[in-house]
Amino acid sequence: xxxxxxDTYPSATISLIVPFAPxxxxxxxxxxxxxxxxxxxxxxxxxxxxxxxxxxIAAQYVAAAKPDGYTLFMTTNTSHSANPxxxxxxxxxxxxxxxxxxxxxxxxxxxxxHPAVPAKTLKELMDYARANPGKLSYAxxxxxxxxxxxxxxxxxxIDIVAIPYKSSPQAMTDLIGGQVQVYVTDVGSGMxxxxxxxxxxxxxxxxxxxxxxxxxxxVGQTVPGFDLTxxxxxxxxxxxxxxIVERINSELQVILADKxxxxxxxxxxxxxxxxxxxxxxxxxxxxQLVNWTTxxxxxxxxxx
Numbered sequence: 001x002x003x004x005x006x007d008t009y010p011s012a013t014i015s016l017i018v019p020f021a022p023x024x025x026x027x028x029x030x031x032x033x034x035x036x037x038x039x040x041x042x043x044x045x046x047x048x049x050x051x052x053x054x055x056x057i058a059a060q061y062v063a064a065a066k067p068d069g070y071t072l073f074m075t076t077n078t079s080h081s082a083n084p085x086x087x088x089x090x091x092x093x094x095x096x097x098x099x100x101x102x103x104x105x106x107x108x109x110x111x112x113x114h115p116a117v118p119a120k121t122l123k124e125l126m127d128y129a130r131a132n133p134g135k136l137s138y139a140x141x142x143x144x145x146x147x148x149x150x151x152x153x154x155x156x157x158i159d160i161v162a163i164p165y166k167s168s169p170q171a172m173t174d175l176i177g178g179q180v181q182v183y184v185t186d187v188g189s190g191m192x193x194x195x196x197x198x199x200x201x202x203x204x205x206x207x208x209x210x211x212x213x214x215x216x217x218x219v220g221q222t223v224p225g226f227d228l229t230x231x232x233x234x235x236x237x238x239x240x241x242x243x244i245v246e247r248i249n250s251e252l253q254v255i256l257a258d259k260x261x262x263x264x265x266x267x268x269x270x271x272x273x274x275x276x277x278x279x280x281x282x283x284x285x286x287x288q289l290v291n292w293t294t295x296x297x298x299x300x301x302x303x304x
Contacts, residue, residue, distance in 0.1 A: 009069050009243075009244050009247060010041050010043040010069060010070065011043070012043070012070055013043065013044045013045075013046055013070070014037075014041070014043060014044070014045045014046070014069070014070050014071075014072060015045075015046055015048050015070065015071050015072065016030055016033075016034045016037075016045055016046065016047050016048065016072050016073075016074055016234075017048050017050055017058050017061060017062050017071065017072065017073045017074070018030045018047055018048065018049050018050070018051075018058065018074055018075075019050060019051060019055035019056075019057070019058030019059065019073075019075050019076075019078065019079055020049065020051050020055070020142070020167065020168065021049055021051040021166070021167035021168070021169065021170075022049055023167070023168070023169040023189055024051075024167060024168045024169065024186070024188070024189050025107045025168065025186035025187070025188025025189045025230075025268065025269065025270065026074060026075070026076055026107070026188075026232060027047070027049060028188050028189070028268045028270075029074070029104065029105075029107070029188070029232060029265060029268060029270050030047050030074045031047050032261060032264050032265055032268075033074070033104065033234075033252070033255060033261075034046070034047050036255040036258070036261060037248075037251060037252070037255065040251045040254065040255065041251060051166060051167060052166060054078055054079075054082075054083060054086065054087075054142070054143065055075060055076070055078040055079035055083065055142075056079070056083065056087070056090065056091070056092070058073065058075065058079070059073070059075065059079040059080075059083075059092045059094075059097075060091050060092050062098070062235065062236075062237055063091075063092040063093075063097035063098065063237060063238070064237075065237045066237070067099065067236060067237040067238060067239040067240040067241070068240075068244075069236060069240060069241075069244040069247075069248065071236070071237065072101070072234055072235070072236055072248070073098070073234065073235045073236065074104070074232065074233070074234050075232070075233070075235065076107075076142075076143075076144075076230050076231060076232050076233075077143060077144065077230055077231050077288060077292060078142050078143040078144070078230075079094065080094040080098075080235075080285055080288070080289065081094075081143070081231075081285075081288040081289050081291070081292035081293075082143030082144075082146075082147065082292045082296065083143070084289065084293065085292065085293045085296040085297065085301070085303060086143060086146070086296065086301065086303055086304065087303055087304050088303045088304065094285070094289060095285070095286065095289070096238060097237070097238050098235040098236065098237065098238055099235060099236040099237065099238055099239065099240035099245055099278075100233065100235055100278055100281040100282040100285055101233070101234045101235055101236060101240075101245055101248050101249050101252070101278055101281065102233060102234050102248070102249045102252045102253070102256075102274055102275055102278065102281055103231060103232070103233040103273065103274055103275035103280075103281045103284055104232045104233055104234060104252070104256065104272070104273075104274060105231075105232055105256075105265070105270055105271050105272040105273040105274065106229045106230060106231050106232065106270075106271050106273055107186050107187060107188050107229070107230045107231075107232060107269060107270050107271075108186075108187045108204055108205065108206050108210050108212075108229055108230075108269060108271065109144050109145070109148060109184050109185065109186050109187065109204065109205040109206075109228070109229065109230060110184070110185055110187055110190065110194060110201050110202075110203065110204045110205065110210075110213070110216065111125075111148070111149075111152075111182070111183075111184050111201070111202050111203050111204075111205065111219060112175065112182075112183055112184075112185055112190065112193070112194065112199045112200060112201045112202065113125060113175075113181055113182050113183075113199065113200050113202060114175055114176070114178050114180070114181045114182075114199065114200075115197070115198070115199065115200050116178060116181070117136070117181050117182070117200070119200075119202065120200070120202075121202060121217075121222070122152075122202045122203045122217070122219060122221075122222040122223075123222050125182070125202060126152070126156040126158055126222070129156070129158040129159065129160055130156070130157065130158050133158070133159040134159045134160075134161060136160045136161070136181045136182055137160065137161040137162070137163050137180045137181060137182070138160050138161070138162060138163065138180055138181070138182035138183060138184070139163055139165050139171035139172075139174060139175060139180045139182075139183040140162050140163065140164055140165060140171075141164075141165035141166065141167055141168050141170070141171045142168065142186075142230075143292075144184065144186070144205070144228060144229075144230045145171075145183065145184040145185070146162065146301070147228065147292070147295055147296055147299055147301065148184045148205050148219070148228050149162070149182065149184055150162075150299040150300070150301050151223075151226065151228070151295065151298070151299045152219065152223055152226075153299075154298070154299050154300055155223050155226075156223070160182060163179075163180050168185065168186060168189040168190070169189060171183055171185070172185060172189065172190055172193055172199075175199055176193065176198045176199060183199075184205065186230060186269070187204075187210065187212060187213070187269030187270075188268045188269040188270055190269075191212075191267075191268065191269050194213065201213070201216060202216075202217075203216060203217050203218055203219045203221070203222070204216050204217075204218055204219070205218075205219050205226070205227075205228045205229060206218060206227060206228070206229050207220055207226075207227035211266075211271070212266065212269055228295070231284075231288060232270070233275070233281055233284075233285070234248070234252065236248075245278050246278070249277070249278050252274065253274060253276070256272050256274040257274075
């Protein structure tokens with residue numbers, strides 16, 4: 001049965017579900033990949049944004065979908081690494097309810113402040129926050145923003161107020177407007193603003209400097225040992241037939257090896273880093289769940 005499904009697959013439109021709003025970093029990556037996947041599979045691949053509840057809405061939708069290859073999920077560490085520690089109850093299991101297909105890559109994040117904040121470096125920001133407890137607020141539309149800022153707060157012993165947001169673009173809009181003063185933005189959706197003078201970018205969250213913004217220091221240079229990035233990958237619902245998984249994986253390998261695709265994604269701030277096999281990606285997802293559980297516990301973040 002699975003073999004015959006794979007032989008005729010795909011014979012209808014494929015939905016690529018994205019758990020974040022249009023304009024987010026993941027959305028930009030999904031649209032590039034979907035276009036190329038459409039060309040290779042000779043079938044339409046439509047991106048559907050199901051934003052909200054920290055990626056839970058989209059995750060539940062995909063977990064409940066028929067495992068036939070026509071509902072795919074491009075998601076990140078938010079749904080699969082962080083949420084199990086950020087929420088007391090989840091209506092999906094990140095391991096049991098999904099079939100890992102391929103890791104796509106990672107999206108670096110950068111810590112930025114409103115220009116009115118008198119800090120040109122992360123150390124100056126920490127010093128200012130320490131002298132003004134509770135006066136600064138930060139935007140948190142996703143798990144990477146939340147865990148990064150809360151970890152810095154704990155390690156530096158500072159008090160900055162968290163303001164939840166539904167989407168990255170809205171968080172950036174409010175940083176520019178001064179409604180919040182601090183925001184750890186994904187480089188994808190924040191690219192144009194990072195290059196502008198509307199915000200002041202202090203550091204990147206990765207252990208090594210960004211290839212796109214090599215002039216920016218890393219958070220780890222001020223907070224020793226700090227290293228956090230957002231991974232991105234494609235899943236299907238649990239029970240997706242292995243021949244379909246391998247077909248999609250093999251097409252993604254070709255797409256992600258394409259220099260044109262790599263360059264286009266680089267312009268979004270995204271670094272292509274595909275897993276070679278579905279099994280390799282499955283192990284990576286399992287390892288990241290352990291890693292993020294530790295980070296969140298160490299940051300002292302209580303589940304909602």
